[in-house]
Amino acid sequence: MLETDVLVIGAGPAGSMAAKHAAMGGAKVLLVDKKSEIGAPKRCAEGVSKDGLKRLGITPDPRWITTEINSVRLVSPNGTDVLLDEEKVKLSEVGYVLERKVFDKHIAMDAARAGAQIMVKTLATGIERTNNHLIVTLEHMEHPFQVQAKIVIGADGPESRVGRWAGLKTGAKPGTMESCAQFEMVGVDMKKSNCIELRFGSAAPGGYAWIFPKGDDVANVGLGVLTPRTDKTAYQHLLEFVDTCPATQKAQPVELNVGGDPVGGLYKDLVTDNVLITGDAAGMVNPLDGGGIISGMTGGLIAGEIAAKAISNRNYSKKNLKEYQKRCQKEIGDSFKKYLKAKEYLLSLSDEELDSIADAFQNSDFDRISPTDLVKMLVKVSPKAMLKLGKLF
Numbered sequence: 001m002l003e004t005d006v007l008v009i010g011a012g013p014a015g016s017m018a019a020k021h022a023a024m025g026g027a028k029v030l031l032v033d034k035k036s037e038i039g040a041p042k043r044c045a046e047g048v049s050k051d052g053l054k055r056l057g058i059t060p061d062p063r064w065i066t067t068e069i070n071s072v073r074l075v076s077p078n079g080t081d082v083l084l085d086e087e088k089v090k091l092s093e094v095g096y097v098l099e100r101k102v103f104d105k106h107i108a109m110d111a112a113r114a115g116a117q118i119m120v121k122t123l124a125t126g127i128e129r130t131n132n133h134l135i136v137t138l139e140h141m142e143h144p145f146q147v148q149a150k151i152v153i154g155a156d157g158p159e160s161r162v163g164r165w166a167g168l169k170t171g172a173k174p175g176t177m178e179s180c181a182q183f184e185m186v187g188v189d190m191k192k193s194n195c196i197e198l199r200f201g202s203a204a205p206g207g208y209a210w211i212f213p214k215g216d217d218v219a220n221v222g223l224g225v226l227t228p229r230t231d232k233t234a235y236q237h238l239l240e241f242v243d244t245c246p247a248t249q250k251a252q253p254v255e256l257n258v259g260g261d262p263v264g265g266l267y268k269d270l271v272t273d274n275v276l277i278t279g280d281a282a283g284m285v286n287p288l289d290g291g292g293i294i295s296g297m298t299g300g301l302i303a304g305e306i307a308a309k310a311i312s313n314r315n316y317s318k319k320n321l322k323e324y325q326k327r328c329q330k331e332i333g334d335s336f337k338k339y340l341k342a343k344e345y346l347l348s349l350s351d352e353e354l355d356s357i358a359d360a361f362q363n364s365d366f367d368r369i370s371p372t373d374l375v376k377m378l379v380k381v382s383p384k385a386m387l388k389l390g391k392l393f
Contacts, residue, residue, distance in 0.1 A: 004030040005311045006304075007136055007149035008116075009124045009162050011038045013293055014279025015155030016107040017056070017300030018307070022153075023115035025308020030147060031111055032122040032138060034156075039104030043157075043259045044293065045182065045212045045220045046103075047196065050095030052294030056301060064103035065096045066214040070194045076358035077201030077351035097196075097212045097220070098293075107297075127152065127165040132316065134274050150316050151307045153276045155300060158260045160281035168269045170277060175226060176264025178207050178290060181234035182222025183242065183253035190219065190247055199245070201351045205229035207290065209241050211248070221248055224261055224290055229347075234258065263287045265340045266333035271321040278303040284332055288339035288346075288375075295332050302327045342375045 008019040011033035019031040047069070053060060070086040112118055119140060126137045136147045154162025158177070163170035190197070190213055197211040206226025213219045223241055225234050235258065242248040267283040270276060278284065279296035286295060306324040310316050349357070357378065 001135075002030070002145065002147045004028050004117075004147060004149050006030070006151045006153060006307045007032070007134075007147055008153045008155060009136075010155035010157060010160075010279070010281070011035075011104070011108050011111075011118065011120070012155060012157065012279060012296070013104060013107050014281075014284070014296035014300035014303075015153070016104070016111045017297045018153045018155060018276075018278055018304040019116040019118075020107070020111040020114045021301050021304025022307045022311075023111065023304075025305060025312070027151075027308045027311040029111070029116040030119065030149075031108070031116045032119045032124065034121070034123040036121045037101070038108050038120060039101040041255075041257055042100040043257060044100065044261075044291075045210050045222060046098040046100050046214075047212055047291065048096055048098060048293050052297075053095070056294070056297055058107075060096065061106065064099050064106055066099050066218075067097040067194060067212075069095060069097065069196055069213075071192060071196075073191070073195050073197045074358065074361070075197060075199040076355045077203070078355045080355055080358040080362070082358055082361040083195075097214055099214075124156070124162065127162070129274070132274075149274075150311060151274055151276065151321075153278060153300075153303050153307060154281050155277070155279045155296075155303075156281055158262045158280045160277065162275070163267075163277045163281060166272050166275040166277075168267075168272055168275070168277060170267055170269070170281065170283075172260070172262040172264050172283070175228050176262060177227075178224035178261040178263050179227050179234040180207075180222060180224040180257075180259055180261050180290075181238040182220055182257045183238065184214070184218065184255040184257075185221050185242070185248060185251040185253050186218050187251040188213075188217050188219040188221065188247055189250065190217070197247070199241075200346075201354050203241050203244075204237060206347060209245075211245075217251075219247075219251075221245075221251070222257070224263075226347075261285055261290050261292070263290055263343070265336040266328065270325045270328060271318055273318045273321075274316045276303045276307060276321060276324055282328070284328075286339055287336055287343045298331060299328055302331070338375075342378075 005027040023029045074082040199209040204223040206229040207224035209223035278299040285292035
């Protein structure tokens with residue numbers, strides 16, 4: 001049986017950040033991932049903000065940046081578009097389109113350099129509690145073994161089992177898990193090579209469609225839908241979208257990614273005795289735009305710091321770990337509550353109402369652009385939004 005202070009399950013960006021900061025805090029750390037290659041397959045559109053990376057202390061590296069973004073195009077159902085350009089507007093929530101297969105390894109390598117041990121192709125299959133420790137059963141290359149850990153950090157994605165094993169009430173509620181499908185495509189005809197394009201309306205019921213450029217004529221083209229709002233799969237909606245979108249009608253897919261995106265906000269319970277959950281496993285996904293890389297890494301950083309502190313204090317109780325819950329709520333959860341209200345409002349709009357809002361946006365002046373700024377402008381141009389959201393923003 002192996003022994004460690006902190007076992008992190010899942011080596012995505014959130015898990016690797018947790019492992020890195022736990023190790024930096026002096027804890028003995030083991031980071032495991034069920035995949036044979038960290039970062040593959042990718043599960044998102046790969047966009048991150050410059051400000052977010054800066055807050056996390058991560059220096060941009062050309063090895064994992066495919067495109068630097070300088071504008072965003074918002075497109076309504078009838079094709080009306082609103083272009084938000086960095087020359088006129090501060091784009092605080094966009095910055096780079098990543099190559100996740102490189103980026104995720106980069107963050108995991110940072111964890112290793114900080115002192116964490118890494119094991120790939122290692123699947124966690126169960127957790128048992130014994131005295132003041134946890135015994136975790138795993139399989140490495142189909143060979144079972146056990147790890148005794150003082151703290152386990154679950155960063156095992158939206159299908160997380162760690163939280164459930166620990167008795168936490170995790171998992172997305174009905175109607176809060178978007179089903180997503182995405183192609184990486186070549187031959188995409190983009191109006192601007194450094195512009196993210198977001199398309200709203202019935203093409204993606206309950207969500208939106210996106211085009212994230214990755215250099216030359218390559219782009220991530222995908223969408224997310226809420227299954228209660230459609231009788232089609234996300235993949236079927238994606239096929240229809242690429243057939244009808246002017247930018248993708250002549251493009252060809254070279255990769256397909258599918259998965260779930262929990263957009264119901266931060267989960268209520270993130271800790272129990274000896275256990276923390278973080279990243280997608282904790283619902284750290286912006287309900288409004290579906291982005292979760294920066295927020296998940298923020299949660300991972302906090303989890304690592306709190307775990308190292310608990311190891312130093314030799315106190316792994318739920319009461320002692322509650323500081324993690326409080327910090328996550330303040331730094332992530334409070335804003336997510338507002339974004340969830342904004343999303344509920346947007347879901348109530350018809351295609352015609354979205355078109356009229358796009359018309360109003362074309363005549364509006366923006367100083368900066370972020371989810372909060374967009375909603376504030378929405379409140380200004382839409383009487384209905386004023387009634388629903390005015391007090392929140």
